[in-house]
Amino acid sequence: MSDVTHGLDLAVRQRAPIALDAALECAPGELTALVGPSGSGKTTLLRVIAGLDRPQQGHVRCAGHTWLDAREGIDLSPQRRRVGLVFQSYALFPHLSALDNVAVALSHLPPGQRGERARALLEQVHLSGLEGRLPDELSGGQQQRVAVARALARDPAVLLLDEPFSAVDQVTRGKLQRELARLRERLKIPVILVTHDLD
């Protein structure tokens, strides 16, 4: 049964730059996969939820808060939406260590607690011992896990994953799928992922 008041409720419609007409609901602990060919607007939908793109019409509500309501003129900035977004390219900050990549997203905590919390988040994604590495010194799978840890750092109300399986090999993909399943059970937030195939 959907618990939409605490989950994500979204309806968007626009004609340009990418034609979109979509509505979805995702309850806490639920995982919704957006599947479709490239160019069908899946990533745009994630960007709309994150506040990086603004549709002409529609609304985005999450955890009881309205993030976007085109009719009411409400459009919160990405900073004011509690969103964890894992980019397809991971978008890790190349000049910062794995630890600092995560700590950067912990500005809501007092500075003294950020290092400890960032370490705990990296431990959750099985990256203990690699805190000091720069993104270029990590494998693709490890980079992705840093990106997941960074996305979780803000204590997000929704977790968004853009093509999480596209750039990893078969073994890593299997591991990632199992980790996502565990994460979904533990986090109790809606998880939306975009993929172009369901394998």
Added chain:
Amino acid sequence: MDWEALSLSLRLGAWTTVILIPSGILLARVLAWGRFPGRGAVEALVALPLVLPPTVLGYYLLAAFGGGSAFGRGYQALFGSPLAFSFEGLLLASLVFNLPFAIQPMQRAFAGIAPELREAAWCSGLSRWQAFRRVELPLAFPGVLSAAVLTFAHTLGEFGVVLMVGGNLPGQTKTIAIAIYDRVQAFDDAGAALMSATLVLISFAAIVAIHGLTGRRDRVRV
């Protein structure tokens, strides 16, 4: 060796760099990422000093600084002295003729930063200013450094515009490049050679500094 001219050139280079780089960062960032009407025209204006003969640029600046223009008259009314043939006028001219040397390396540096990195910073809760300070600026830093060194070194070497706008007033507008010309005109080959060698050394050191500093940062980033 004309120490007064060298000191004036160093002062002019330092002021030009200190004023142009921080304000140029904003313009470079807008040109790298902004999509607005007239962007091409602004880019062309910034690049213009690269292709204009220094005398042409100097002529227009001199006309703008003189009593015949509203700008020149306004400056004189405000500060009580004319801009033309003064250090302040020279500094203003220096800011104009250094525009491409300051803006273009920084624009390329900002354009090289993937837009997702900024967006990832925003989604991580960083304000636009924090994203600029913690993500954009460190990544664009090699470009900012190149721009600063190029601006400083180019200011020391500029001749045509300086001569047109500043003339040749010792302690006021006589830079080291003008002093070298002066020495050659006076058949003082030894003096000209010493000052030329000094400029070569400073320029060489500047280029080595750019390579050393940006190279070291690149290695850190790899």
